[in-house]
Amino acid sequence: MSDQVTAAKASEQAASRAALMKLLFFAATLAILPISSYFLTEKYVWSGNSNYAAITAICAANVVLIAYIVISLMEDKQLFKEAEEKKLSESKKER
Numbered sequence: 001m002s003d004q005v006t007a008a009k010a011s012e013q014a015a016s017r018a019a020l021m022k023l024l025f026f027a028a029t030l031a032i033l034p035i036s037s038y039f040l041t042e043k044y045v046w047s048g049n050s051n052y053a054a055i056t057a058i059c060a061a062n063v064v065l066i067a068y069i070v071i072s073l074m075e076d077k078q079l080f081k082e083a084e085e086k087k088l089s090e091s092k093k094e095r
Helices: 002-045 052-095
Strands: none
Touching: 002 052
8 A cells, every 4th residue: 555655656746847847948938939039030030120020029929838738738638548547447446
């Protein structure tokens, strides 16, 4: 019984660590990508037009946010599927 509890705690900590790393990655990306895309596109793409560069930065920020949401939903769906499979296998063991 204690082996199961230890394994559950270890997997919970690993999942927590993975979620934290994912959050830190997307937070850094959200901080760096829009600012860099603004200045790079203002200078090299839009020839000094700051309005178009700002729109590019807004689009970059939205892409990062949408990517975070999609990845989180996919991960949640995978965890839900694993939990369902675990319940199914436990119910088969009880029979």
